[in-house]
Amino acid sequence: MSGLIPLTMREIKKWYRNPIFFVVGLLQPLFWIALFGSAFDITRAVPQYSFYILQGAPDYITFIIGGIATTTALFTGMFAGMNIIWDRRLGPLSRFLASPIRRSSIVMSKVLGATVRIMVQVLILFVAALLLPSGLILPKGFNIIDVFIIALTVLLIGILFASLFSAIAIRITRQETIMGIVNLVNLPLMFASYALFPKNLMAPWIGDIAQYNPVSWSAVIIRTLVINGKLSGAQWSTVLNNLIYLISTTILVVLITIILAEKEIRN
Amino acid sequence: MYSVETFNLTKFYSNGIKAVDKINLQINEGEIYGLLGPNGAGKTTTIKMLTTALKPTEGTAKVAGFDIIKESMMVRRNVGIVPQDLTADEDLTGIENLLMVSRFYNVPYGRAKESIDRLVKLVDLKDAINKPVGQYSGGMRRRLELIMGLVHNPKVLFLDEPTLGLDVQTRSLMWEYIRNIQQLQNITIILTSHYLEEVDALSNRLSIINKGKIVVTGTPEELKKSIGGDIVMLTFKYGKEALQAADILKSYKASRITELTIKIKSSDFSKDSQIILSILKQSNLEPIRIQVEKPSLDTVFLEYVGRSLPEEEGDSDSRKMMLMMRRLRR
Numbered sequence: 044m045s046g047l048i049p050l051t052m053r054e055i056k057k058w059y060r061n062p063i064f065f066v067v068g069l070l071q072p073l074f075w076i077a078l079f080g081s082a083f084d085i086t087r088a089v090p091q092y093s094f095y096i097l098q099g100a101p102d103y104i105t106f107i108i109g110g111i112a113t114t115t116a117l118f119t120g121m122f123a124g125m126n127i128i129w130d131r132r133l134g135p136l137s138r139f140l141a142s143p144i145r146r147s148s149i150v151m152s153k154v155l156g157a158t159v160r161i162m163v164q165v166l167i168l169f170v171a172a173l174l175l176p177s178g179l180i181l182p183k184g185f186n187i188i189d190v191f192i193i194a195l196t197v198l199l200i201g202i203l204f205a206s207l208f209s210a211i212a213i214r215i216t217r218q219e220t221i222m223g224i225v226n227l228v229n230l231p232l233m234f235a236s237y238a239l240f241p242k243n244l245m246a247p248w249i250g251d252i253a254q255y256n257p258v259s260w261s262a263v264i265i266r267t268l269v270i271n272g273k274l275s276g277a278q279w280s281t282v283l284n285n286l287i288y289l290i291s292t293t294i295l296v297v298l299i300t301i302i303l304a305e306k307e308i309r310n
Numbered sequence: 311m312y313s314v315e316t317f318n319l320t321k322f323y324s325n326g327i328k329a330v331d332k333i334n335l336q337i338n339e340g341e342i343y344g345l346l347g348p349n350g351a352g353k354t355t356t357i358k359m360l361t362t363a364l365k366p367t368e369g370t371a372k373v374a375g376f377d378i379i380k381e382s383m384m385v386r387r388n389v390g391i392v393p394q395d396l397t398a399d400e401d402l403t404g405i406e407n408l409l410m411v412s413r414f415y416n417v418p419y420g421r422a423k424e425s426i427d428r429l430v431k432l433v434d435l436k437d438a439i440n441k442p443v444g445q446y447s448g449g450m451r452r453r454l455e456l457i458m459g460l461v462h463n464p465k466v467l468f469l470d471e472p473t474l475g476l477d478v479q480t481r482s483l484m485w486e487y488i489r490n491i492q493q494l495q496n497i498t499i500i501l502t503s504h505y506l507e508e509v510d511a512l513s514n515r516l517s518i519i520n521k522g523k524i525v526v527t528g529t530p531e532e533l534k535k536s537i538g539g540d541i542v543m544l545t546f547k548y549g550k551e552a553l554q555a556a557d558i559l560k561s562y563k564a565s566r567i568t569e570l571t572i573k574i575k576s577s578d579f580s581k582d583s584q585i586i587l588s589i590l591k592q593s594n595l596e597p598i599r600i601q602v603e604k605p606s607l608d609t610v611f612l613e614y615v616g617r618s619l620p621e622e623e624g625d626s627d628s629r630k631m632m633l634m635m636r637r638l639r640r
């Protein structure tokens with residue numbers, strides 16, 4: 044009845060069959076590491092304060108990898124919306140709309156497809172960062188629970204952004220419109236967050252805004268886990284708080300997307 | 311029970327266009343029913359409502375026994391559609407597209423595979439079925455679209471201009487496929503087209519629609535008869551004979567069209583010919599050539615849609631249609 048599974052399989056097939064999308068999608072996280080991880084190293088000017096700035100991280104890549112993982116989700120999530128518009132343009136959407144499947148499964152298949160891409164990209168990102176000479180250095184107490192929470196966080200932030208852009212695409216017919224919206228939204232989301240810089244380096248007003256930004260929540264969860272491994276009580280409560288924000292926001296956005304899809308999607 | 315029955319089915323678009331205006335159709339099980347009309351007549355809008363892609367503004371319809379508004383999911387499960395636009399995914403192969411669609415209808419894999427094999431053979435797509443659809447020719451894509459609407463064994467199949475943009479040969483091949491499908495599956499087919507020959511060749515009943523309204527309904531033969539029967543050209547050896555014959559055959563609406571030829575109308579010339587010829591013989595007249603022109607749907611269409619056309623800008627679409635029709639006849 045749902046159609047979600049065959050449609051999601053289609054998304055994934057289309058992704059790995061398209062050599063350009065596939066390669067670009069895999070290279071993207073590596074570029075992020077090369078650019079933000081080394082070129083932008085904010086501790087280089089003041090190495091004596093680096094431990095303080097990086098909140099205890101042994102190097103900048105370890106500090107920033109949570110931010111890069113999150114930004115990857117932000118940018119790949121946009122494909123979910125783009126693909127809805129492609130399907131409308133190229134015709135398959137009219138076939139899906141005429142089939143006895145829930146309309147939300149058409150949209151949610153895009154969300155799941157994009158989330159799978161994001162998970163694969165982030166996995167590659169972590170492996171590459173671990174292999175890099177002065178890359179990701181995991182602490183002693185780092186364990187399977189940390190890995191699990193990181194995976195959950197990436198999954199949630201992936202679903203969140205993919206749903207957000209899909210919801211935007213439900214009523215849009217032009218590629219240009221969604222590109223414009225993406226450009227408008229992505230930069231503020233990325234820079235008004237704790238993804239790339241710690242709060243104490245930001246202008247106070249941005250620092251305040253950033254605490255409401257899902258990009259910050261996800262980046263902070265991953266960062267706390269990657270830097271500390273075995274968490275103290277205070278660190279646990281930071282992680283859990285952010286996780287609760289993230290879970291509730293994701294559920295809310297997914298629900299809105301499903302309702303919009305059921306009611307509003309058309310050719 | 312009718313396979314498709316509409317009750318004052320109406321659609322106004324938000325821009326104020328009355329695309330479909332109180333249409334009442336009754337389509338029997340196992341029929342191939344044609345909806346014939348010029349561009350913008352409302353054919354696609356009608357099909358979209360009947361397949362639940364679009365909600366009617368007013369009225370409703372029953373398709374395969376289910377109400378299109380209240381039981382839209384059941385309607386979707388029981389109908390197949392081949393929309394006017396192409397819908398296959400170009401990145402997937404033909405077989406992948408077909409299998410995906412059959413999963414939308416919860417057809418178990420084994421059964422899906424079986425019926426896909428049969429359909430692929432039916433439309434001669436075997437060689438191409440494992441290639442990405444992006445590499446298909448226009449005719450191959452249309453054939454794929456045709457069977458994509460059939461993988462779940464629907465009771466009713468909607469074909470919206472299934473041969474649009476195909477060459478004459480491929481088109482008549484498509485007609486054969488459509489006929490075979492109808493016979494093998496005993497399915498009701500609703501076919502829209504603005505190719506007159508297509509509707510003539512395929513449908514056993516049809517409605518001509520224009521500007522959202524049904525203008526006339528009947529079998530192709532009935533509609534042709536309603537025009538007033540066969541047109542017969544009689545050619546004589548001498549001009550004065552033709553003149554005389556035209557006078558004698560006044561009751562057959564005779565008129566002289568060239569010096570030696572007159573045109574008469576007869577409801578069925580195969581029956582009337584003996585009488586007509588014997589009337590002529592009484593006056594010692596014998597035509598040297600007799601030409602019978604059966605009325606075509608073309609004449610029917612011009613009669614019901616063409617002649618009533620006011621010369622307005624708004625009708626440029628319908629006028630284009632008529633021009634195209636003429637081109638087709640040549």
Ligand SMILES: Nc1ncnc2c1ncn2[C@@H]1O[C@H](COP(=O)(O)OP(=O)(O)OP(=O)(O)O)[C@@H](O)[C@H]1O
Pocket residue numbers: 323324325327328329347348349350351352353354355356394504
């Ligand atoms: N989405 C829409 N919004 C507004 N008007 C529309 C829309 N779709 C169709 N129309 C208008 O409704 C009328 C009927 O269109 P429809 O597509 O049903 O015609 P058609 O008979 O299928 O024509 P064609 O032979 O060109 O496919 C046309 O005047 C068209 O301009």
Ligand SMILES: [Mg+2]
Pocket residue numbers: 353354355394470471
């Ligand atoms: Mg149409």
